Amino acid sequence: MIPIIFLLIVSFSCSLSLVFLIKKNFSKQLLDIPNERSSHVQPTPRGGGLGFVLTFIFGVLIISVIDFNVDNYPLLFLNNIDPILLLIILPLAITGFLDDRYNLSSLLRYGVQLAVAIFAVIRYGNFPLPIINSLGNIGIFIMVILTIIGITAFINFYNFMDGLDGIVAGVSVVQLSFFTIYLHQYQWLILIGALLGFLYWNWSPAKIFMGDVGSTFLGLVIPIALIQVSDPIIAWSSLAIVLPIVGDTIYTLIVRLRKGENIFQAHRSHIFQRLQQSGWTHQTVAISYILLTIIIGTSIILFSFYGALFSLVLTISLILMAEYYLNVKLKYQ
Numbered sequence: 105m106i107p108i109i110f111l112l113i114v115s116f117s118c119s120l121s122l123v124f125l126i127k128k129n130f131s132k133q134l135l136d137i138p139n140e141r142s143s144h145v146q147p148t149p150r151g152g153g154l155g156f157v158l159t160f161i162f163g164v165l166i167i168s169v170i171d172f173n174v175d176n177y178p179l180l181f182l183n184n185i186d187p188i189l190l191l192i193i194l195p196l197a198i199t200g201f202l203d204d205r206y207n208l209s210s211l212l213r214y215g216v217q218l219a220v221a222i223f224a225v226i227r228y229g230n231f232p233l234p235i236i237n238s239l240g241n242i243g244i245f246i247m248v249i250l251t252i253i254g255i256t257a258f259i260n261f262y263n264f265m266d267g268l269d270g271i272v273a274g275v276s277v278v279q280l281s282f283f284t285i286y287l288h289q290y291q292w293l294i295l296i297g298a299l300l301g302f303l304y305w306n307w308s309p310a311k312i313f314m315g316d317v318g319s320t321f322l323g324l325v326i327p328i329a330l331i332q333v334s335d336p337i338i339a340w341s342s343l344a345i346v347l348p349i350v351g352d353t354i355y356t357l358i359v360r361l362r363k364g365e366n367i368f369q370a371h372r373s374h375i376f377q378r379l380q381q382s383g384w385t386h387q388t389v390a391i392s393y394i395l396l397t398i399i400i401g402t403s404i405i406l407f408s409f410y411g412a413l414f415s416l417v418l419t420i421s422l423i424l425m426a427e428y429y430l431n432v433k434l435k436y437q
Contacts, residue, residue, distance in 0.1 A: 119301030153318015262323030
């Protein structure tokens with residue numbers, strides 16, 4: 105336990121310091137000016153996600169060259185960290201930072217997302233679905249394509265949801281903690297500490313935003329954690345941990361499609377955005393999503409697949425309740 109706490113403290117401190125340096129030295133170059141689609145009213149620097157991304161990269165590099173053994177290090181589990189992971193996430197992180205600085209074209213951004221998704225599947229395999237896999241090579245091909253599309257969707261979903269102080273970083277801390285506990289993927293301990301360091305600056309009122317460099321990075325590592333699970337029941341149960349992010353996004357896309365809106369155009373119609381517009385504070389919305397993620401993770405750990413089913417029903421119910429609440433609120437305003 106002590107070495108784990110030490111690892112969290114070190115990554116927290118490194119990220120805390122790096123985000124401070126980014127905020128201090130690059131605020132003018134990375135300034136996010138509020139517009140009609142923004143949820144903030146003060147110009148605030150973005151790109152702070154580079155702090156926890158660099159902390160994770162440096163942490164993995166350092167640990168990868170250390171030979172842990174039982175006699176000298178009680179961190180033997182860190183020997184399983186895959187340094188190839190850095191080669192997959194680095195192009196997306198660089199692209200995200202450049203986009204925060206220069207606003208790259210959507211075609212270039214998606215091209216990089218597609219490339220890293222392909223490399224992730226080559227390295228870790230596809231998400232398991234026995235029914236389709238039983239079709240032989242055709243089934244495997246279908247699952248590979250679906251997994252690649254799914255990874256790029258996650259990258260964009262996390263980017264879409266990064267609209268309020270602390271919401272994506274806070275939810276991601278819980279999700280990564282779940283992967284550490286339930287899936288025994290201990291490399292995420294580095295990122296958990298780093299995200300907590302970033303959250304110090306990002307919690308409302310945010311002093312800095314994570315930007316695309318942070319949100320797209322998180323949108324990549326979450327599905328990478330999931331596709332490394334070979335057991336279908338565990339994999340599909342674990343997938344429920346993303347419901348607060350994915351559920352909000354998919355529901356919003358469905359609503360916008362039904363209204364005939366352009367789903368690729370920026371907007372402020374996510375449930376979390378509408379809750380904030382209705383009078384909820386940034387803290388209240390973020391805490392609500394974080395608590396829902398904690399409930400889902402706990403349910404899966406305790407009840408496995410049945411916990412995941414409960415989480416799905418709970419998330420759908422909360423989405424419908426939120427929609428009803430927002431409609432009533434709008435009616436009487």
